[in-house]
Amino acid sequence: MPGAASIPEIEALAEGADHVDVKTVACNKELGRFVADLLSYRPGWMRALFRLRGLLAGLLGLRRESGGQGERLSEVSFTPGAKATFFTVTAAEKGRYWIAEASDRHLAAYVAVSAGTGEAGESLRHVATIVRYRHWTGPVYFTIILPFHHLIVAAMARHAARG
Secondary structure (H helix, E strand, C coil): CCCCCCCHHHHHHHCCCCEEEEEEEECCCCHHHHHHHHHHCCCHHHHHHHHHHHHHHHHHCCCCCCCCCCCCCCCCCCCCCCEECCEEEEEEECCCEEEEEEECCCEEEEEEEEEEECCCCCEEEEEEEEEEECCCHHHHHHHHHHHHHHHHHHHHHHHHHCC
């Protein structure tokens, strides 16, 4: 990720992935607080998109996750195996990075958040989405949601960077 020190755990996930996307925001928040704020952001327009996602999931025979709607996190755990909304922490190092996974039969999706420094010395937070398809429904599903995914992750990162 640009501006971030090499993190082998994130690089290993990204290598050979079917989709990798990184959103970067300037932010001085402690990493755990940033992740909690990132995952807690659920405005009305996003809840509506998650309801539509539920309809699509039903058509494709996938789990119908709520998107963690209404769940406000006061903190996130850095312990592998811990839950954060519908994600499970897979690897983390306080102050450096946090990785979690959500998977179903169609794909495995990872969110990897890391702390970095920009060229001018500003504090940055990088939010990577890494996707690996597991079934033919994976690319079908992800292609349909991809435009919304970009909007959602960017909005979540901007929200988490505030305050």
